[in-house]
Amino acid sequence: MDETWAPQNKDEEQQIMWLNKLPPGVKIPLTAEQMAKVAKMEVYSNQAGMKQHAGPSSKYGIPDKQNNWKTQKQPIPAKISKEMKFATANTNSSDSTTSNTKETRGMGSTDEETSASKETGQKEAYSSSQKHSTGQSNSSTEEQATKQETKEELNDDDPEINPDPPTKMEEEMDKMFNTDDYPAVEEIISAAIPKEGARFKTRDDAFYRYALYARKEGFAVKKFSSKRSGKNGEIYMQTFTCNKEGCTNTDAKTSSQRRTNILLKTGCKAHIIVREFDGYWYIKKVHLEHNHPLEPTDYLIRFAHCHKRMTDLDRRLIHLLQMGRLPPRKMMLIFRSIRGKFRGIPFDAVDLSNIKSQQQQIEKDHDIQKCLERFKTLQKTVPGFYYAMEIDSEKRVRSLFWMDAMCVMNYKLFGDYISFDTTFSTNKYGLPFVPIVGVNNHGSTVLFAVALLKDQKTDTFIWVLETFVQAMGGKEPKTIITDQDKAMKKAIKTVLKTTTHRNCYFHIVTKMSQKESTFFAKNTGMSEMLMYVAKNAFTPAEFEMGWNKVIKDYNAGGEKHLSKLYRIRHRWVPAYFMDNFFPFSSSTGRSESTNNMWKCYSQHTDTITMFLEQYEVIQDKCLSALDKKKLVSSLKTAKAVTRHPFEKQALEQFTNDIFEKFQIEITNNTAFKVDGSLEPGRHLRLKRIVKSYDHMEFKRECFDVTFDDEKRNFMCSCKKMQRDGIHCCHVIKAMVHMEISDLPESFVIQRWRKDIDTELATLGNVADATCGDETLNVCEIWKQKCWQQSEKMKEPKNYTMKKQLATKHYVTHQCPTEEEQKEETE
Template identity: 35%
Template sequence: MVVQVESRIYSASFDTDIDIQDEYFTQDGFTYTGLLLGAIQHPPGYVVQQRVDDCGNEEMSNNLQSNMEFGNRKQSNEESSTTFEKQLDEDPWNLSMFDDIQLDQIYDAAPVDKRDQKDEQDKSMDNEDNTDQQREITEEDINIFLNNEKLEAEGVKQDENAENETVNILKPEVGMEFGTREEAHKFFNLYAYNDGFSVSIVSSYRTASKKRNNERQSTVIAKSNCKVEMVVSEKNGLWKITGLHLQHNHALCPQSRFYRSHIYMSDGEKEMIKTMKHCNMPIRDMVAVLAFIRGGMTQLPYNKRKVSNYSSSINREVTNNDMMEVLDWFAMKKKENPGFYHSLDLDENNKVRSVFWADARAILYYDICGDCISFDTTFLTNKYNLPFAPFVGISPHGKTYLFACAFIVNESTQSFEWCFREFKKAMGGKSPISIITDQDKAMGSAIPEIFKDAVHKCCLFHVKKKIDDKGGPLFQANEGLYEEMQDIIDKSLTVHEFESLWQAMINEHNVGHIKIFQDLWKSRKKWVPVYFKNNFFPFIQTTARSEGTNALFKKGVGPQFSMTSFLREYQRIMDNIHATEDQLDHNVVNKKVPEKMYLTRYYIERQAHELYNISIFMKFQNILKDVTRLQIRDEEKGKMYWVFQATNYPIKEHRKRDYLVQVNEETQDYSCICCRFNKDGLL
């Protein structure tokens, strides 16, 4: 930015009776700079005369007016030193070149007639009053000023002459001109930062009339009724300071970074915030990085709230072509891998109602480990407020895996049927063996229509949460009821055991008339674990994996984000999932569990290590560790055994249970009443 400003010409005058010949100025090596700095001796007999004014200040009386003009203007004196000219052209704002000039000891170089002296002084005063000469304020000048302020804060001693000169340049004066109104505002704001107050544009108006009877609308909240103002007016394409008042009625806070007008975030910092946002970096970490680059929190010209607001606004913009960008993203993924699948549900007006997509690699994973899926919906992930429905499963390493995603128009049975139908189509017509959801009735109606052979189980966590929410006072009034109910739900080994113990509990505590227990009994075959002990639900009893996936998305997107922003977050999450799976696949081939990490000397543990990958083997070890609390009793040697918890085990059971294990030594078949192998795929 180059700001044109009008300034006064610094001048001084002095007298001399010495008649200096032209030969003195034409001698070899003569320069005015050398004469000023003392490198060239003044003529013999030359005497400096000074006088003191009424205030005690020394001022020079000389017949020669010395003009020091800054900027890139051409030197008026054609006989000036070429050395001085070159230095001024290379760095016109380098104030250090004037550090050694003693303004109170400038020598006269030629005799001047008294009448000419008087005319010259009148001309100088007239120039000062009219301020008819200009100088420029550049970005370099502003940077020098800010750098001096920084060095002063660090305790580095600065040249007072250079510092005062820079401050004077940055001080507004009537008559200064600027290229645009924004340049004027920026200049005054910089002055306010140095002086210690905040500024704002109070009013702005355009008129062709010289009479202004209309009332101005102010946007400033007056706190101290301070009258400081700078008025700029536009004329002939330039903005000129026409009014100025700099007297404050309040205390100042020089260089305070907390004033609103001084809050500033560079374009580079904004780009860095975008990068950190795409990396899902928390706001506190963003602020820490930005502060480190600036040199500490005290050097940061904005606060955490400013960073948070900008971070939230990155993807908040509402664009009319959002769906076109989504289609372009789908086309790009399809081009990268033809196995990518997507589908749109359109209404009668050809508007998009629902969106479904599945990654090509996810489709391959589903063919390997898609027997069991978890399905749940969540809100507040996009600006359209469409429910987000991820299809979540378990990878070969026991980790959560995302098979497909959908945005549906609502949570009706028709919407779920469309979503399930597209999922089945994307997966080559293969339906899951088992599916777990919450107790949503629309889901429950749609699942048997599309996944006809799938076993549908409701989330145990949601059922228990409803019991806790509705039955709190009841459990407080019936001591032992809550513990008894939890034991029956979680530990029952057979359907007969569950149903008989449940009825006994109802009768003992006399709660059969209470609606919550009636509803639980009617829906028991949808949520009680014992009814699903022979079905494949590996390491899963709830929709926690779905809820964890929803929470993972909500860390990076929210209700203000567009669909394209959500797809970028989806791709980032899928990349992380695949990176984890690739690392675990690498470990299977290249890593083995060391001998010292085995828990027992049983051969079955070594055999499991050969059959399972490392992640599943560690789950098997946890089960094997739990087996050490059990003891065995022969019922029929070689055919039937009873397994039970040791009586001296410190953690007591709520109800003692024996586990029946049946053995066929000829076929080497083993079956336990707990059916863990059937449910989890582990012995």
Template identity: 30%
Template sequence: MEVVDENEQLIIEGNREHVVVSHVTNDSHLSDPNANESQEPYIGMEFESQENAYSFYAHYAKVIGFGISIKTSRRSKVSREFIDVKYACTRYGKKRESNAINPRPCLKVECEAYLRIKRKSDGKWVVHDFIKHHNHELFPAHARYFPCHRRINKAQQSYIENMQNVGVRTTKIYATMAKQHGGYENIGCLEKDVRNHLDKSRRLSLESGDANAMLECFMAMQEENPRFFYAIDLDDENRVKNVFWVDAKGREDYQEFGDVISFDTTYITNKYKMPFAPFIGVNNHFQSRLLGCALLADETSNTFIWLMKTWLRAMGGNPPNAIITDQDRAMKVAIREVFPNTRHRFCLWHILRKVPEKLSHVLRNNEDFKKHFNSCIYRSWSKKQFDDKWQEMVEKFQLLEDQWLQSLYEEREYWVPVYMKDTFFGGMSTTQRSESINSFFDKYVCKKTTLKEFVEKYKVALHDREEAEMQADFNTWHKQPILKTPSPFEKQMSLIYTHEVFKKFQIEVLGLSGCRLMKENKDNHLTTFEILDFQNNEEFVVEWEASKKEISCLCRLFEFNGYLCRHSLMALLTVGVFAIPSQYILKRWSKDVRSKHHKRKTDEDVCSSKERFDRLHEKSIEFIDEASLSHESYNFACHTLGEALKHCATINQSLKVDKENVGKNNLGDTSLLDPRSSKTKGAPSRRIKSGIEKGRKRHKKES
């Protein structure tokens, strides 16, 4: 369901997120909670909105003693608005079998109680079906334990945060709330809801003075290279909340490789239990490049919005063409606001890894389900073909009512490959680029690493990545790849592509032997080919327009990966074109993509302290060689060096005073305050997983 009101609250009910409307409606039966509390819905009953209908049924369910959840919903194909929704008892449906060693208890007892509403042409909603009777006992006194009846209002949120800020433990906070409300049953939430709320609003827990130590480290890095960028998000008391930085190399890389970005927050790197959020690109060697990173206090929409706006400013205001993230709602909201024209893709791996868990009962009873499911995803070459295959699959395996599959289908434009084929993703379909960076940092940091240590070790890690890139550059320019066929395309691209990209293209060249031209049709300037691919056992349609030298294939490999497929190569050979047209050779995959950045730097170009040192060292060797040739040149050199040393010291002292004055003016003679310490629960594992990846699982142990 979509969030339509800022007062709505997302909860987890079973395997799907639902909307809980927390505002009070204008309906008379809800304005007074004591008035006609047990009023039942009836067929034909009207509501001003879907939210009012939900509020009414939720109120009725709480009074009677059961929980509700959304079972099915349907949108209009024209307006895309919801027009049909079915709310059901949480014990609705059959119990799923599980092979788990310690399976979780299941609520399902095949209860048939539900309420179905439909939207009328005037915008109002009417009760279409209603089944009142339950096949299980109802417990009004236990209704508060159902997730749909639990919420923390704004007043409670403020009270909880204030109590936590002065050091009161969660158990004590909850007990005090019970006294204020006249009993635990009147609070409206459980103790674990209070813990979850505090987790979401946690702040960075730093040691005394660590914030300023980190700031000094950033300032030193900026002194080394003025293009180093950092930003620190502060609260009203000048306490640190979130931190972002990117080095000069990352900003330079973005200009060439910022078209596709992977963004992930599933890693933890330091003892403060702060998610590490890297922005990852892929260079012309198919290596991961760090294009900025952050340490975050939480994973809310507001935090992600701040981070992405800051990152965009650091990158010159040019948004990426495409971005890959996990299936996180807060992240989705932030990307839609900050990058409205960027193609957003959910990590396919994160989605598919949940299939064995969500559809275990189907996989256990149907050996061919996986084959049908994979065919939908990987062998659908048009949106219509995917829709047809999906519909056939859910009907064949009786999954029309499955909530998880239905939610996947509703968001198919964010993860199904065929919906992405018109967008260049550099061959990436998952956030594993981010995860490879995360595992790379494991060599340099551990749970006891402080923030300042992390930033400094980050520099070491970065130098290692740059060394790997330089090695790949060396191999590309000095080692010629081995050709495996006499194909003119293979020879052409071996001189242009880097080794790693060429290897991928070479697979397509080798695949030519497994293709056969089945049909050729020429219509005016357009020639259409039907090519049978024996490896995929499918026919692909390729179109060639000779006047424009434009070619396109149904598989869309070029659009997605950036190099031509075997089917297109077959068509080019058929029409007598033996060189790939220039528009199908992306510069980002070429050897010389960085050639303009590799020019020898002049004295005016030198900016970092290391570059200045190397340049002076080079000149000093020449100076020493020349000055040592005679006694006269030696005396002159010593005198000149002495005067130059005094002059340099005077300049540096003057610059130091200027910087101190600027710092005082900017900070108002105050330093940054460390964030408020937050009490976290238990010791985290080496890697913290984000929302969709771990189902919001929380540690039970409280510190």
């Protein structure tokens, strides 16, 4: 070797830079001539101070005709050698070369192999891809084989050669993709036949190499019997067998276990035995014959348990998709878009479901403990997070309650009305889920608190309400709407003494139609008349008179359910709540919509800890939605439908969502006319002049509007301002008739203004999206890697290798000769 060698041109300088930047462990096959040139480059790099790693020459090996990597031979201990019945005569002579050999995963070689390769040159060595040997100890047979190899030169125009130093993320991704969990096609094809004496660093390495060979041949393997040391109890011998070892019991059995398929075993004797000695594992015995046909293609055998692979990157992506509540079938579609086809995915949808089931099983016994730990963490990280627990006499947690600063601020601004519903259960323990919700200044549902209750008894509801009021500084809501529950009614009466309680109108009417369906079918029109009276009565006296008249006309005095509804009329009929603030609500629909939202993020199989995680997701979503509504209200405006000045004034003060509701009232004022004045300038009678119109709330013909000149305040007999916080179309008609152009201050209450939620909009003002960017980058790089591998396999040489694997037509892979290379070029 000429040690005075120096690069002759820029191409050779580029090659040196590239070789020195290769990370340790990269293995690239080179010919003998290329090895000699690399050795010269190494000397030049050492002298020039360019060396960054252990040296380029330590990264390469020379492949023989069978594509096996010839390495320096390792000595086999005499004790193991005797048990394995192979010669140890050359052990001492190879000691000097052993210390210079760099070992990698699953390497295996013997002195017996050396003599065998000299005689035939064709026998495959069960090597673990020790591809970076210096090649200085090759035999004469290897020298003859290398003379036939192609004289390939390094090409710096190769797009895979990047002279720029890799970034931190690129290094991490390279480490992920250069994992043995996904064996390359070349690695499977070149998997050698196992032979006695092969050496491995660990027992898992030995099993991995045997599994590679099994996948190449078309069968599956399993770990079978093992022996442990009497001194330390560790395994020192293990048997790896074909998965069809043993016999199958196909007798019919009556069992309560779920139905599963049984692997048809044939008593196959194919196996290898590995034994540990002096820190390494050696193959002690090999039996390769099977008594059953092998699978014809890799596409079939990949479903065997031992050949399924799921990397850490796979699991990270699966975890992200599971957090997004994607079902396994949709996850598989995502993996298909990454891998290119379903056959390229080394697992199936069942494996994805099993991952979640295993995680739930692990968390099952420690659910409450993890939940409490999560609560304590949230107290430190989430502003104003508060939680409470109800503990029984045996110190077991029975009920949970929690909220955060966003809930407190929402309640401070919009806590005059709340909705309370317990009809939804969304966890694996069947605990009733109780969202306490309200309405914000955009007319959207907001969350005040969340509770998971042990039952729906009065004491439990009292505990929830007392905890809620205490957490909110003693402030009680003005109104509350719930479903028809006796226990809840008692609890509200006990705790919320100043709060007006109302039952859900929709639930009661629906139940009435169901229970009286037979009677209503016989008395056509009665149901519609009762609903008309209940919905259009403005005072309790009007309702009672109209209801009794319908009952009398249809002779329905004996109907028990109708009599019961009349007795509890003060709890559900709208006429009894005309002066109470229930914004755009007469039912628990807001709680039910909240339940539906939780259904999108949680499942009945979720643990409490998982349920708590989804609470954080929903709160984050609500805050994001609030940001959007706030921005829309400040930057965009609705189009005016009239030229009245008060419409523009309302647009500037109301939030966009509330203004749209007010604009409907402005439009509907044209459906009425002033029929007369009961008191000039103060009391007007309005009459409907059209049969119907959009968003018609009442079917009455006449409405009375009163005006207070001193307070510049209007009041209508429908009392929409008291009920919803905005004036009705009847008042708008009166304003137009009285030629009032300016919007009175009383028209816009504080809770509907644009600027009331400024504090909420700034809550959590610091946004950190770097984690999301990193996740997107990982997915994008992963897809690019898969695409590059797919494009690489389209090359003729690699396609031939893939075809060999798929058709089981094993042809000894050789490096192309000069003649073959010339033919390919032509």
